[in-house]
Amino acid sequence: MSVAKPKADTLDAFFEACIGVVGPRHFLQDADAVKPYGRDWSGAYFRTPLAVALPSSTAEVSDLVRLCAGHGIPVVPAGGRTGLCGGSVPMRERAALVMSLERMTAIREMDRVGRTVTVEAGCILETLQDAVAEAGLAFPLMFGAKGSCMIGGALSTNAGGSNVLRYGNARDLCLGIEAVMPDGTVVNGLSALRKDNTGYDLRNLLIGAEGTLGIITAATLKTLPQPLVRTTAFLSVSDLDAALTVLHRVQDHTGGAVEAFEFMPQPVIDAICTYNPAIRSPLEGPAEIGILLEVASSRPMDAQLNEEGARALEVDVLTLLADLVEKELILDATIARNDQQRQDLWTMREMVLEGITHAGVAEIFDISLSLKHLSSFVATAKEQAARFGFRSLVIGHLGDGNLHYAVMGAEGQDPADLPMDAMRAAIMDEVARLNGSFSAEHGIGQSKLDQMLRYKDAGQLAVMRRIKSALDPQNLMNPGKLIPLASTEVGTGRSWQP
Amino acid sequence: MSVAKPKADTLDAFFEACIGVVGPRHFLQDADAVKPYGRDWSGAYFRTPLAVALPSSTAEVSDLVRLCAGHGIPVVPAGGRTGLCGGSVPMRERAALVMSLERMTAIREMDRVGRTVTVEAGCILETLQDAVAEAGLAFPLMFGAKGSCMIGGALSTNAGGSNVLRYGNARDLCLGIEAVMPDGTVVNGLSALRKDNTGYDLRNLLIGAEGTLGIITAATLKTLPQPLVRTTAFLSVSDLDAALTVLHRVQDHTGGAVEAFEFMPQPVIDAICTYNPAIRSPLEGPAEIGILLEVASSRPMDAQLNEEGARALEVDVLTLLADLVEKELILDATIARNDQQRQDLWTMREMVLEGITHAGVAEIFDISLSLKHLSSFVATAKEQAARFGFRSLVIGHLGDGNLHYAVMGAEGQDPADLPMDAMRAAIMDEVARLNGSFSAEHGIGQSKLDQMLRYKDAGQLAVMRRIKSALDPQNLMNPGKLIPLASTEVGTGRSWQP
Missing domain, CATH: 3.30.70.2190 (Alpha-Beta Plaits)
Structure with missing residues (x-):
């Protein structure tokens, strides 16, 4: 099933065809040039891409995806690679082309009457915010990576941050998207409409799908008046x-x-x-x-x-x-x-993050709970962590019920000597018992596939697999991420480890 | 493909099995009893259901759907039947069981800390609003049918109304859903979480799907402080x-x-x-x-x-x-x-509605546009209508760009003598040219299938068909509605005609 390593002659023909689409300057094969695309901000996941394609337009993305489909080559869409779950880099088990949207940075339209902005996937969040501010408006998505993350990635991972309480996630700030599906079809849903009940909600299906159902190439976003x-x-x-x-x-x-x-x-x-x-x-x-x-x-x-x-x-x-x-x-x-x-x-x-990392934190869980359960969860989790020899530190976006629950070894204890797996399972079981989420805002990528198997509602998982198979029958679009297709395909099960 | 009329012996066995699930009192076969379930508020679509099942629990809905799947019987989910597009009644071409959620009215939980409410699909919107108000909060979905429409229908059609400008559509007010999929699987997504990035957004896929992908049985909804x-x-x-x-x-x-x-x-x-x-x-x-x-x-x-x-x-x-x-x-x-x-x-x-109907309005288009296009559209549409001998009246939720554009014959002109199809096409072409929506809030049902074929982005339509086939391979779940599966399966193409 998985493409461990495509045959060399196939690959040569594929590369040549890709170069035909983006030109030699924008198709990276040199080891030094492609290396950075094998790693995200977590640093925990690394695999050198087969090559890196840098398309400049939606048409080029479409052509490249068609080539991938035709040659059976997996493709990993990438933006700022500021994620912490390995979603934007190839998996160790699967050689893949990385398609970086970094050249698609245009702000296509600033609509002051409708108070919307249409922007390409490779535009950096902060660049967009600056442009919107110049029009006297605000785009209120706010998190640490805003100077590096790109809009396509923010949408593909449904990014959250510290303003979700007031303005919602990336999902809530998006009115429409344009995307390239796994067969190369361009879906034009760049609507600036506030009301449009004409069929299934493909926008929200692609938002948060972590590039496993298609590649978001542009989006129409809401903007708001600037706080005074x-x-x-x-x-x-x-x-x-x-x-x-x-x-x-x-x-x-x-x-x-x-x-x-x-x-x-x-x-x-x-x-x-x-x-x-x-x-x-x-x-x-x-x-x-x-x-x-x-x-x-x-x-x-x-x-x-x-x-x-x-x-x-x-x-x-x-x-x-x-x-x-x-x-x-x-x-x-x-x-x-x-x-x-x-x-x-x-x-x-x-x-x-720097502070608690410096203090020796070994792993950080990104969880959310109903507000009514927060207090009892924090007490129980602290006890459970202590039982296994860990101390815990907890911070979070409290209004959203989103905790970043961090654990470290007790005084003088190297966490490597402690039963991390058992402690993690105890805490995650408690989250599940309270009907909470084991990944509130960071997503799954390749990091939490076994938690998807263990904790995600089986009915939902079955539906997700059917959708994935229907839209990406060859399993080439960011394969292996987000949805564990079979029980053998599991990730590390770890949350982020600094 | 379509089940014009199931064989009598199959049907008898199916009915008997259904009665085994809900009991004889809650399985209606009598002609007078089932007749009202063949009609929605538009009055424009009518077909007597094969029978009407009235389940009292999610487990019963699941059992009934499994029976439908096993016997190959189409099922039409229904709530308050206040829609105007024939979505909640069987199509003329397809005999079907109607499953009415009207007995599932429980408010399962009012969470004052998280400010959410979990409610079953058959609860009437106004009843829910009254209960939420007693808790000192508000559920701000607001439209004319609120005294009759049910939560399941409001979500399945992503209902809008006059408060969307401030609070969004039904979609924006929903945090989680429970649903029965076409194979009878119960999907438990009754999350009260504000952040949960663990896989595809099935909630939003089912919201607005008009019961073609599954039956929403319960939902967790946001509530807000009451305006003072x-x-x-x-x-x-x-x-x-x-x-x-x-x-x-x-x-x-x-x-x-x-x-x-x-x-x-x-x-x-x-x-x-x-x-x-x-x-x-x-x-x-x-x-x-x-x-x-x-x-x-x-x-x-x-x-x-x-x-x-x-x-x-x-x-x-x-x-x-x-x-x-x-x-x-x-x-x-x-x-x-x-x-x-x-x-x-x-x-x-x-x-x-009564006023313009009394004035002789022949058809009402439910469209939306970017705000910047509203003014030019209204001018152009008026000219186009006049060219075909029509006068137009236009009202709308202006802040959302949502117009209810109504046409009537010019003074002394019977609209039946006028080229309604040509005029409708001219106006809808103009909406499409401006990248607007031909169904802003009323949905598609069986009324606008040919507009889906004509105006919906082909890429999106192809994806919708794949999703429908993957999740409902027998095409039994509200079949024929919303997504035209083939070019031969078209509806009337009309918007609502009073």
Whole structure:
């Protein structure tokens, strides 16, 4: 079934045909040139591609995919390769062509009346955001990789991040896509329509499919008015249930204006401050449950200054926070008084990964749960980790129920000496018991195929396999990723290991 | 291929097996009892079902679907049958069992922490809204059929309505579904998760699939804080471009708080007032382009009363409207001063269908366009209609680009004597030229199959057919609807004809 290594003569003819499509300059075969395309940001997955094709248009993508189908060569679509699950690089077991969309960077249309933007897959997220900002609008997808990740990859993985609470995932910000299917057919669904009930939702089928059903070549995205004012605060609360009460109170008080509600317990802050002594803990005493809160408004009224130079939104949020302190729901709070203080809070937040990696974290689970289960899960998981000799650190996008649950060896313990597999299974079983997700925002790629087999609803998995077989009967489109086709095709089962 | 009429002995055995599942009381065979299930709200499509099964649980739905698959009997899932496209009744060409979900009405869980509700498919929308309101929350899907339509149907057709601008379609309000696939497998995707990147998006594939890929049996839905204050106004503007500018100004001024922006030209208002003389035109002079505007906020600050007893949101909106009148973007405006005045405006809006039907409208097109194309489309379509001897009336959910474009014979002209097919084709060609949708919110059912063939992107249609064949290889699940499987299988091509 799998193409371990295509025959050399087949390959030569295939390469020649590919060069006919993109030209020799944009078809990389040199070992040094193709090597970077064998690795994503995780660094955990590596296989040198057969070659790398760099198409400049949807027509070229289509021609290349047809060649792959005709020659039986697997193809791995790639963008910024900022994923952590090996989704954008060939699998060890399967030689493949990498098709990088990096040359397809055009912003095809900025529609100020409809407040949409149509952009090609290779456009970098931050580049798009800058262009949209120039038109006085915002594209609010926000995560650490924004300076490197490309729109096609963000959609293919349904990227999340820290603003999902307010604006949704990549999926929720997309109105239409153009894609090349596994047989080379171009599907034109670049609709800017808010309502269109004419058949199956192929847009959402391709979004989050991690390139296994086709290659997204362009998308029409929603844009929103730019926030005129932001209020950013760091809060300390006594426990997770109190944190959720605070979230609801702030949402209700502001009419749902919370952009970020990021969970940062004191041990994580300590780890960051140890890693980078220039970072200072935002509160004087320990914040048992620290929350980075950001509220934003595009309403001019909220940006108005009072006599003391404070903006209306800030005054409104401060009034509420004072009331919540009074009621002892919040133990302590600090509010950013200027851009620098806001930036300091976010710098701390964005240094989480480096901080906990430096502290010796061995693996990070990307899970989500119903809000009502968060508190009990964190308690249970901590006990389970301890039972196997691990300490845990947990951060997350609390408003979405999305936790990044990290484990490290207890003091003086090398995690390599500990039963990682058993601990992982215990924690993931608990997630499953609570009907949570074992991959909230990072996706599956080649990293969590055995978790798909173990935890994904069997009925859903069967339907996915049927769809994959129907649309990609040769299994050439990012093969082996996302959907374990048979029980023998499993990945490492690991979440991300720094 | 199609089952024109199953053999009697097969049918007897099938019926007996069905009765074994749901019991004799819940398996209707009597002619009078099954007759209502052969018709939807349009009244345009009728075929007596073979029988009607009324399952009470997902397990019973699964058992019934397995029986259908085993006996080769087509099954048509039905809810409130408030659709206008014949999607919920058997096609003339295909005898079928109707499976009505009307007994599955349970609200399985109200999660106040996660602000979600899990409900069975047969629950009536308004019943759900009342239950959610008792929990202090809102489920904001809003359209005329809310007192009769059921959640399963609302999701299967991705229902829209007048609040889509603010809250999205049914799709956008759904977090997870449970469904029975064509082979009887139960897919459990009743997730309340905001983030879950574990495979293909089967939820959105089944939403809007009009029951052709499976039967939605339950769903987990988002709920939102209840608005505390609403401001409702009726505006007169000079043209559609001015209307869109006003929309953007109100959105920007209120931070995106517009719930409804309904387009009602004077001829439509005249038709309503003629139909029901108790209705009074909201403005003194003619409103060439009338707009019913509603802004809502769940923010306590917006509900505060000033010294004169006016709410803050109302004052804020009035200030803006006065400024827009000053700038001559708005020609005239009236604001609802109390609940009765608000209700009067909505009563007028909700009488549109009766009003224009009474005026002699022959067909209503349910189309959507990019906002930038609305103005030119309306002008072109009016000319085209006139060329064939028709007058046109147009209303719509303007903020979504969704127009209900209605045509009637010119004064003294019976539309039956006019070239309806040619006029319809001319208008639909123009919609297609502008990359609009020929079915914005009503769906396809059996009514627009030939428009699917003519206007739907061929690549998308091919993919849909593959998915349908892969998941329903016997073509028994609401067969013939939505996806024309071959060029011979076409519907009437009509939009809704009152």
